Amino acid sequence: xxxxxxxxxxxxxxxxxxxxxxxxxxxxxxxxxxxxxxxxxxxxxxxxxxxxxxxxxxxxxxxxxxxxxxxxxxxxxxxxxxxxxxxxxxxxxxxxxxxxxxxxxxxxxxxxxxxxxxxxxxxxxxxxxxxxxxxxxxxxxxxxxxxxxxxxxxxxxxxxxxxxxxxxxxxxxxxxxxxxxxxxxxxxxxxxxxxxxxxxxxxxxxxxxxxxxxxxxxxxxxxxxxxxxxxxxxxxxxxxxxxxxxxxxxxxxxxxxxxxxxxxxxxxxxxxxxxxxxxxxxxxxxxxxxxxx
Numbered sequence: 001x002x003x004x005x006x007x008x009x010x011x012x013x014x015x016x017x018x019x020x021x022x023x024x025x026x027x028x029x030x031x032x033x034x035x036x037x038x039x040x041x042x043x044x045x046x047x048x049x050x051x052x053x054x055x056x057x058x059x060x061x062x063x064x065x066x067x068x069x070x071x072x073x074x075x076x077x078x079x080x081x082x083x084x085x086x087x088x089x090x091x092x093x094x095x096x097x098x099x100x101x102x103x104x105x106x107x108x109x110x111x112x113x114x115x116x117x118x119x120x121x122x123x124x125x126x127x128x129x130x131x132x133x134x135x136x137x138x139x140x141x142x143x144x145x146x147x148x149x150x151x152x153x154x155x156x157x158x159x160x161x162x163x164x165x166x167x168x169x170x171x172x173x174x175x176x177x178x179x180x181x182x183x184x185x186x187x188x189x190x191x192x193x194x195x196x197x198x199x200x201x202x203x204x205x206x207x208x209x210x211x212x213x214x215x216x217x218x219x220x221x222x223x224x225x226x227x228x229x230x231x232x233x234x235x236x237x238x239x240x241x242x243x244x245x246x247x248x249x250x251x252x253x254x255x256x257x258x259x260x261x262x263x264x265x266x267x268x269x270x271x272x273x274x275x276x277x278x279x280x281x282x283x284x285x286x287x288x289x290x291x292x293x
Contacts, residue, residue: 026276029269036266040086047080051236060252070254072244082259085236089218089263092148092237096155096217101210103156104163105202109194111164112171122168125161133158134223141229151230155220159213166209167202174201211274215267222263238263 021027039046055075063070069078111121137154144150174180175198183193218238224230225239226246233240238259245255 022280023276026273026280029272029276033266033269033273036086036262036269037090039083040090043080043083043087047077047083049077049080051076051080051084052234053077060248062252063254069258070252072241072252072255073248078241078245078255078258081236081241082238082262085238085241085259086262086266088148088231088235088237089221089239090266092152092155092221093214093218095148095152096159096220097210097214099152099156100159100163100213100217101206104160105167105199105206107160108164108167108202109171109199112168113175113190113194113198118168121164125164128157129161131158134220137220137224138227138229141224146229146231148231151221151224154224155217159216163206163209163213166205170202170205171198174198208274208278211270211277215270215274218263218267218270 043051053076055071058067058071058075059073061067061071061075067077067079069082072078072081107121107125111118133155136157137151140154140157141150180193180197183197184190188196221230221237222239222242225237225241226243228243230239230243231237233244241259242256242263245252245259249256
């Protein structure tokens with residue numbers, strides 16, 4: 001049985017679909033993002049080439065019929081490198097966004113609901129936000145060593161405070177609602193009050209924030225790879241391909257242009273998708289749009 005006040009804030013499946021269909025830019029961004037993800041998943045059959053195959057005689061070939069994106073300094077097919085690199089870059093972005101959303105939501109729920117925990121947790125979040133994310137990631141990867149777990153943890157660390165603040169602000173506004181007070185008065189355990197009556201109010205803004213974290217995590221991985229502290233060269237990622245193409249950029253600009261375009265288009269598609277979902281799922285923006293129309 002639904003609780004009063006919850007139905008308007010809990011996005012259902014068809015609400016998300018309606019949000020996409022109502023915004024053409026968001027729909028186009030979702031289709032573009034899906035195409036990039038599928039091309040990365042099926043990179044092998046699409047390219048038909050080994051991204052690690054070294055062909056010294058074919059080094060620095062410009063884009064053409066044989067090599068659509070040209071070859072790099074080792075004669076490797078840049079098209080194959082970019083598509084295979086999308087696997088690890090998108091995986092890092094997805095894992096970091098989901099981990100940041102899960103941890104930040106848990107902390108935000110407890111911080112907003114338990115008054116005694118609020119000042120302690122928020123000062124810790126302020127301290128984390130004072131540390132530059134890339135600087136912390138470089139330090140952690142340099143100390144522990146590059147791996148999928150290390151890089152995801154380093155990127156997630158700087159995203160947790162943003163989610164925590166977002167969820168906390170929602171909890172602070174919802175915990176005084178009548179249906180929450182009624183649930184507490186009936187003796188429902190606090191954990192069930194949080195999960196059943198407060199968490200649904202956080203879902204809509206959390207979905208939007210997760211898309212932005214996804215884009216930010218992809219960029220962070222690319223920066224780490226470009227700085228040489230990301231994944232090792234035998235694991236292709238967009239950051240690694242950009243870093244390796246930097247040395248021959250003047251002679252072979254395609255070695256950076258191709259992965260750079262894929263990175264830019266992916267981040268743009270994710271951000272536009274987030275904007276479209278926000279415009280539809282945020283009740284304040286939805287009301288403002290209706291009034292304006």
